[in-house]
Amino acid sequence: xxxxxxxxxxxxxxxxxxxxxxxxxxxxxxxxxxxxxxxxxxxxxxxxxxxxxxxxxxxxxxxxxxxxxxxxxxxxxxxxxxxxxxxxxxxxxxxxxxxxxxxxxxxxxxxxxxxxxxxxxxxxxxxxxxxxxxxxxxxxxxxxxxxxxxxxxxxxxxxxxxxxxxxxxxxxxxxxxxxxxxxxxxxxxxxxxxxxxxxxxxxxxxxxxxxxxxxxxxxxxxxxxxxxxxxxxxxxxxxxxxxxxxxxxxxxxxxxxxxxxxxxxxxxxxxxxxxxxxxxxxxxxxxxxxxxxxxxxxxxxxxxxxxxxxxxxxxxxx
Numbered sequence: 001x002x003x004x005x006x007x008x009x010x011x012x013x014x015x016x017x018x019x020x021x022x023x024x025x026x027x028x029x030x031x032x033x034x035x036x037x038x039x040x041x042x043x044x045x046x047x048x049x050x051x052x053x054x055x056x057x058x059x060x061x062x063x064x065x066x067x068x069x070x071x072x073x074x075x076x077x078x079x080x081x082x083x084x085x086x087x088x089x090x091x092x093x094x095x096x097x098x099x100x101x102x103x104x105x106x107x108x109x110x111x112x113x114x115x116x117x118x119x120x121x122x123x124x125x126x127x128x129x130x131x132x133x134x135x136x137x138x139x140x141x142x143x144x145x146x147x148x149x150x151x152x153x154x155x156x157x158x159x160x161x162x163x164x165x166x167x168x169x170x171x172x173x174x175x176x177x178x179x180x181x182x183x184x185x186x187x188x189x190x191x192x193x194x195x196x197x198x199x200x201x202x203x204x205x206x207x208x209x210x211x212x213x214x215x216x217x218x219x220x221x222x223x224x225x226x227x228x229x230x231x232x233x234x235x236x237x238x239x240x241x242x243x244x245x246x247x248x249x250x251x252x253x254x255x256x257x258x259x260x261x262x263x264x265x266x267x268x269x270x271x272x273x274x275x276x277x278x279x280x281x282x283x284x285x286x287x288x289x290x291x292x293x294x295x296x297x298x299x300x301x302x303x304x305x306x307x308x309x310x311x312x313x314x315x316x317x318x
Contacts, residue, residue, distance in 0.1 A: 009042040009080070010034040010111040011103060013118065015157070016045055018062030019071035021177045022148035022155035027075035029145055030113060039110055041079040043072060044102070046086040053086050060209035062160055062176075064183060067270075082107065095126030099134045109140045116144045167212045167276050178318045179272040182206050182253060183223070186264045192244060193256065196290045198297070200237075200254035201264050203271065210251075213239035213280040216273050217300035218255055219307060219317040223268040228316040230309035232257035235293075235300040236271055239280035243289045256293075258301065272318050275303050 012030050016023045034041040047065060051058040063071065069081055084090065084102075093101070098121050103109040112131060120126040128144050135142040148155045155175055163172040164180055172180050184203030193200040201220075218236045221228040236255040255271055277299055283289040309315050 006108050007040045008110040009040040009108050010037065010113065011042045011044055011107050011109040012113045013044045013120075014115065015049065016043070016068060016072060017049070017059075017157045018160050018176060019068060019075065020062075020155055020157065020160055020175050022175075024075045024177060025148050026113065026115070026145045027072065027079070030079065031076045033111065033113075033143075037111065041076055042107055042109075043076075043079055043081045044107065045081060045083055047083050048086060050086050050091065053088055053091055059158065059161055061207060062157055062164075062180070062209055064207055067181065067183065092122050095121030095130050096134065097121075098126070099131070099138060103140065104138050111141045111143060113143045113145055116147055118144070161209050164209045164211050167214065169211070169216075169273055169276050179219070179274055180208070180211075181318070182208050182210070182271045182273065184253065184269065186267050186269060188265060189252075189254070193254070196286055196293070198256045198290075198293050200256050201269060203253040203255070203269065206253050210253075211238065211273060211276065213251070215277045215280070215296050217275040217277060217303040219272040219274055219304065220255060220257055221270040221272070221316045221318075222264075223270055227314055228270055230315060230317050231269070232260045233301070233304045233307070234258050234271075235277075235297050236273070237280070242280065242282035243286070256297065258297070270316075274307070275300075277303075 010030060010033060012026060030041050049058045049061070065083065072079060072081060103112055112135065114128065114131065116128065118128055118131070120131070128142065131142040153159065160172050160175050163175065169180065182203065184206045186201045187204040189200070189202040191199070216236045216238070218234050220231045220234055222231040234255045234257040236253065238251065238253050240249060240251055277296055281292070283292060307317070309317055
């Protein structure tokens with residue numbers, strides 16, 4: 001917690017991975033209702049993803065915790081976010097113990113807001129009806145916020161992941177309310193791009209869900225302890241670089257930044273995926289590769305021409 005003490009609160013519970021538009025609708029409801037009731041808006045979220053602790057394969061994340069907290073604050077200013085370590089002991093609590101120890105004993109919940117599909121307690125034994133009954137016993141109101149849907153189904157983090165996996169960036173952007181973002185620290189590579197006039201920033205240990213191999217038009221922010229600031233427009237490649245026979249076989253995220261000559265090694269970047277341009281291809285030598293990159297860069301410049309940093313985001317792209 002952030003030092004808010006025993007102040008009565010409206011607690012919303014969930015992972016909120018990606019903070020997509022369905023999540024944003026919930027957070028707007030939290031902000032509105034907490035003001036009406038004079039309550040502290042508070043979120044309970046978890047680290048790591050519960051699937052890790054429960055032995056399931058954890059999904060690729062849409063946002064890092066740092067980015068998630070930033071987006072949550074943007075959607076619900078002033079919210080107190082409680083990041084709870086999701087351990088096996090925590091997962092083994094009964095629904096009653098979770099309510100008594102956490103919601104009432106730690107978070108001082110007067111109102112608890114969840115999605116209609118919310119489950120809680122050991123073995124996911126508790127449903128919304130159980131939360132309502134426990135609320136009557138412990139003096140809080142349980143509210144189920146309707147899930148946001150369209151003709152294709154419910155808006156969910158898993159649906160966004162599938163859109164990214166298949167390369168449907170327009171669909172992912174529509175559901176997220178912003179472009180999907182990759183992040184990482186710039187590492188040193190073989191510097192082959194420099195030899196053909198296209199130096200690149202290689203991102204190490206990208207934690208977010210990755211798109212299919214290919215070439216993308218991107219907007220890039222530099223991230224410091226003071227926040228994110230727009231750095232450059234560019235073109236990004238993700239893949240195994242099949243034209244280079246001695247390339248590292250591990251997939252690599254590398255971005256060429258337009259009109260920027262700066263040493264970025266060791267710096268943190270956010271790369272916003274604005275458009276998918278083409279699949280990864282194998283070329284007959286570096287000259288043919290250079291010709292294609294020329295075309296990719298020209299196309300990316302045209303696609304990104306109208307974009308400017310947004311003051312709403314503190315000078316970052318998104």
